[in-house]
Amino acid sequence: QYLDLSQCLNLTDTGLTHLKPLTALQHLDLSYCENLTDTGLTHLTL
Numbered sequence: 001q002y003l004d005l006s007q008c009l010n011l012t013d014t015g016l017t018h019l020k021p022l023t024a025l026q027h028l029d030l031s032y033c034e035n036l037t038d039t040g041l042t043h044l045t046l
Helices: 013-019 038-044
Strands: 002-004 027-029
């Protein structure tokens, strides 16, 4: 239910699309993931 991806410098917006099936996820730490944009975060919303 907790996934810490902080400081994953190779994580991209495309990579976030693979997290959508994790429906039980309650906390996601994306701090210091410098290759992410607001557009990528929309992949995680309903």
